[in-house]
Amino acid sequence: MSAAPETGSKQDFLRVEDLKVHFRLNRRLFAEQRLVHAVDGVSFSIRRGTTFGLVGESGSGKSTTAFAIMRLVKLTGGRIDLDGIDLGGLEGKALREMRRRFQIIFQDPYSSLNPRMRAGAIVREPMDLMAIGNPEERDGKVAEIFRRVGLRPEQQALFPHQFSGGQRQRIGVARALSTEPDLIVCDEPVSALDVAIQAQILNLLRNLQRELGLTYLFISHDLGVVQYVCDEVAVMYLGRIVEQGDRISLFGKPLHPYTWALLSAVPSTDPALHSKGRRIRLVGDPPSPIDPPAGCRFVARCPFAVERCHAESPRLRTIHPGHSVACHLVDDDGNAPHHRLD
């Protein structure tokens, strides 16, 4: 018997348990009520000061999970604890006050900054809203944050369009830092940037984590970036986590057939990946999270599916310490069907 994935260690800073976010689709008045199971029973925890990555195709629920943790969408069920405080239970003023501890960096530094506000005001606004310090202290603090993210304090007076893409993303980072948060959700923070600029922002995020002890929830579709940045990674498919592990074992020895197929699809400069006879192609697009299948959600695209996979939904179980998988075909010693093919 294998144990359920361990949760509740002392160091867990963010704990998500059985998180569900469903959206109602009622297009027509008398049509049957349909539900989008965007996030459907997701559990994980993040240790303080580390980076946790969520990966998966579009529609897998990674962004919805992040938005639920940010309390930007309504939870259908489950629990979110940040540093021992039940985030899901907070409302109104208490939630607003708690918000200073968790912030978000968005993907597109062009559309996520108000074009009519000066850079300094954009960074200062969260402090004003949350009444952090007194107004004079805030001026000094904005200047300090500007320096910290690699901008010059005198650039506070400029408007977003006067900055380059990389600098704009620095403003986005500065805004997230202004409330001195513990947790920052990074939702595709470098996807919209030129490759040469990506490295600057990734290095900045890494240095800030070391200096300030930040905890990151990191979402990206670029698996090279995830592999480099994240300490632990969860792979999502149709609203569920199908595999989770530390970066070395998850990328080195993926257990779930979906993870294996996903990783094999990444174009790579690594000759080890060219020679591995890896070209496993998933046919078709990711299926829709409306009315997902009853058994394993990956069953329709899985090259190894057996009868049991259609009938019974596999639960996430720990194979090695720090590496869990939800697949009937992986045995307790960590033998997966695709290992025979590698």
Next chain:
Amino acid sequence: MSEPVLEVDNLSVTFRTRNGLAQVLDHVSFSLGQGETLGIVGESGCGKSMTALSIMGLVPTPPGRIAGGAVRLRGEDLLSAGERRMRSIRGNEISMIFQEPMTSLNPVFTVGEQIAETVRLHEGLSQRDALARAVETLKAVGIPAPEKRVSEYPHQLSGGMRQRVMIAMALACNPSVLIADEPTTALDVTVQAQIFDLLRELQDRTNAAIVLITHDMGAIAETADKVVVMYAGRIIESGTVGEILADPRHPYTQGLIACVPHFLANPPVERPPLVEIPGLVPPLSDLGTGCAFAPRCRHVMPRCRGERPPLMAAEPGHEAACWLLDEAVPA
């Protein structure tokens, strides 16, 4: 190599801007044989897409102007060809796949009508035969139930399907040159892999020459035969894909390869900071007389600021425009 299908020869393009004349392309040269794939890499604003537009004869003039050089398709100079001749070449002998399948397809026509239009114009087929051809092409690019999809509108298809429709449209007339400008940027990796497989498969079948514009070194490694690296409107390095990836000679190419966290079979435990290329691509209207990369270069020498390096051979078939190569020549 056999007779090249496409030759770009010292192509220069300028744009009139508020800040003066911008040299958007500066003596760009490369050639491409049947069945070959050339990758063009570089940051935004380096001239990758402008190169594609020049080949297609789609540079907006004014403000743009072809200042010199030639683009030859099987020896025929396209720059001096008239608009009428170009119209018969575009979509027929040279096709292009654009980055954004949603904005490049017409939302008010079915995908079948859009593919049929191409073959009706170029091959004079009747509407009925053209639609039959559309079904065939959709099938060839791996769209399930093509008879049904042919009468659907772009918004009814997923992103991956739309990109397949774009490819079907580009391939409907069996072009000898296919230009793919960031063909998979907005797509999931699993779908990206399908699209690259599809392009390779089609190339095997039709022997088309492909120009692949991308910033993804992984995609280059797996698809291209030859690579040119562009910076500020010029080619600063060119060679086979193996040479460029294993032994990049220009500091910019080295930076482009090193600044990306590459996806590896077994990630190392240690994670050193990523190499940064400091600064930004310079404004093209103010490039000065030296090497355009000099302000961002780690190895910059006094000579680089005053004198622009020409492409120099590093080894046969591998060239880089960098004075370091000149120093490296043994006496």
